Amino acid sequence: MPASPLHEAIAHNKARYEEYAHGTFLRLTDKYHGAPRGSVAIDGRVIYGYPSIGRILRLETGLQHQFRAPFWVEEKVDGYNVRLARVGDEILAFSRGGFICPFTTDRAPDLAELHILREHPELVLCAEVAGPGQPYISGHPPYIQEDVKLFVFDLMRLDQPGYLPQPEKRELLQRYALPAVQHYGRYTTDQVQEMRELLLKLTAEGREGVVMKEDSSRDHRAKLVTSYSCIDDIRGTVDHLRDLPAEYFTGRVLRLALFLEEQGETKIGDLRLQLGSAFLDGLSKAIEQWKQEQRVYHTHRCRFRNPENARRLLKHMKRSTGHLHVAQRRLEKEGDYYVLEFDKLHAGMTGLLGHALGGGLVFD
């Protein structure tokens, strides 16, 4: 698709102009004519969005039902989704929603050697950024102890939806020594038991789950998460339970129950205690924080190469999270980086705990 059809979406209220350093670009706020939400038209080119992948909740029937051919299995990493692309002379990182991410754009040179985008300027890297030093979510994989890491999982081409075939992608990732998600091999739909064992191994390693990609021209995909992921998500976000849709929590409890049902009791350890602890210990932390400081918040600490990008990130966060809910603590040079610390206020939880701990009446 050349850039112009995306411009039609404006008339249908499904696209918006955004500003960036060199002018404006267009961002799809909703899917439009086959282009996913988050697709962007910039500098005369289109970078297609990364559509969400459906999840299966049961291996035995799910593999049979979803796949007509063998499929590749890759790690699903617990971070945020970005697309890295060359725009003019720069490499820009786009968020799932099609915003330019000032943090990822700033740190791109640290995350990977990106010669690939200089030698193949028509390519787009689809990747997860994960780690405790990221600005968006509070959780991170336990095997990343500091800052952030990049995990490429797909390559796209400018102006084209869809992804490069798996062998071509892997060859390029290897040739350019790009950091990629773990690759667990090619499975057939009757390898249910092998997949169960893989999921158990990933649970034990504290990994989020897998993405399965059919080895066929239709490249059909599905994801599946571990019990670790369900519980870790709850533990990591229950302190702002009132700032998320309640379905966020009930959905994860349901996934966990189906995981337990598929894997059987004996192999997993005490999921009941883990689940109850995730809820109650996480909330207990939020209550303690409110009692100490009369608010519930999370402090993010991110490193930047250029302090201007830290300011851009804060501006972006204030726009998406609410102006009063993001507050800078400090922005200071430390060694080669500028360290930004900011608090994200959990307004719903702060309000509820203030009311409840203060002895107010709740009607529900």
Place this chain on the structure above:
Amino acid sequence: MPASPLHEAIAHNKARYEEYAHGTFLRLTDKYHGAPRGSVAIDGRVIYGYPSIGRILRLETGLQHQFRAPFWVEEKVDGYNVRLARVGDEILAFSRGGFICPFTTDRAPDLAELHILREHPELVLCAEVAGPGQPYISGHPPYIQEDVKLFVFDLMRLDQPGYLPQPEKRELLQRYALPAVQHYGRYTTDQVQEMRELLLKLTAEGREGVVMKEDSSRDHRAKLVTSYSCIDDIRGTVDHLRDLPAEYFTGRVLRLALFLEEQGETKIGDLRLQLGSAFLDGLSKAIEQWKQEQRVYHTHRCRFRNPENARRLLKHMKRSTGHLHVAQRRLEKEGDYYVLEFDKLHAGMTGLLGHALGGGLVFD
């Protein structure tokens, strides 16, 4: 308020006519000019609705904040709310929403000797009906092993909002030997420790909680539930998690966390394990039921004196729950009663489990 002002609510789309054996009556579908939702105008009289009582989530601040005078403490029973009143020659039971409940109306003579309504036809009994033999909710107090029991907690007068004062109410309940909720005495706002101990005792006894009623002309009220209630509610309803608002579950987890925070770790036993088990064991039961019968449902078993009321109940249930979601299993005479068995289909859970266990893709 005479009956006529309630009729004004029709013009504001806040009241509906309902049919009953002797004609029609009016039911407020929303609050209107100080009359709560569920108020009814019938046979020239008004029976005021029973408004919902706000809950406190913390004793220490809640008692101070809510009450300006000592307050009576009564058991909050886990059942459904009815108002029993004399209409013409009959005693009718009205649900919270202002419908005539065919089950409670049928069984009223078994639930209590209602001489009081013959000698004082201007009185209205506000009560909870609880037990495994009731048609509405699946949970019940562990101390009621079969059928249903009535627990009166307030008296009202026809055409008047508000309740009789506590001493007058208790005198009448005693004089007419009416079954009433447990009365735990009169407390002052500084008896926080005593109230904490009472709540712990009620948790151990499997009771839902307390309703506190200020001993003053304003008769201000607040309720507070036990950790037992939070966990028992989740265990009893998680099999139809997708048929209830997700906030039903997250709200109870929050209450539990605040209960734990107030009462401290040591006195309560392992709430973490209890909470996790309530979620996972309840869901596991639903999954098993789906695997056996390809649907998730609950079978209710209720006794009636008059089979016509059983048919009325089913009609009422089909109207409120959805025609296809209620199915009669049998209606047969057993001893002095007609036993109605019917299934309530949990359509959301049946659909979700069918999709998920069948290997379908879920987008969320």
